[in-house]
């Protein structure tokens with residue numbers, strides 16, 4: 001009797017197990033598809049690290065090291081040393097907005113290396129001589145001239161460009 005019911009029972013169980021297995025398999029397949037779709041989206045949206053991104057990263061480190069004490073870690077001008085100055089440190093996310101939406105790469109670098117200090121003194125804004133240390137790289141000024149400029153100056157200017165809000169509408173060398 002038992003034997004007679006056995007296979008039936010087993011058969012019944014087997015069927016239900018196979019249903020479970022099937023639905024698990026279906027779920028697994030669904031999950032796999034889901035992961036494959038998600039993975040392909042993630043892979044396609046991961047930005048490739050370009051030379052420009054690397055410059056921006058190095059620039060950010062330089063900014064934190066040399067500028068944040070006055071301009072603030074968010075560059076808005078509220079660093080811990082700002083209160084001791086007579087002049088309010090400029091909001092460096094608005095460099096382009098103050099110039100009607102123009103990003104002035106060379107002007108920014110000239111403010112930092114002190115080149116503009118005589119014509120346009122900026123009070124309480126020191127010349128950051130450390131930015132002249134390190135290797136020089138070729139920089140295309142956009143007007144047919146290629147000059148050699150300390151790479152740190154370019155790195156920090158690229159970082160500042162990346163944090164402009166709103167984004168610049170025009171770029172001048």
Ligand code: HEC
Nearest residue numbers: 066067070087088089090095098111122123124125126128
């Ligand atoms: C000791 C404080 C101090 C430090 C350190 C400092 N700044 Fe400044 N910075 C100022 C002040 C103050 C002004 C505003 C000067 C003015 O309005 O005449 C200014 C102005 C500027 C301007 C001009 C903004 C414009 O729109 O014309 C730029 C660009 C700038 N700083 C970038 C930097 C960067 C980049 C660093 C770091 C490499 C730095 N500053 C470090 C105090 C500082």
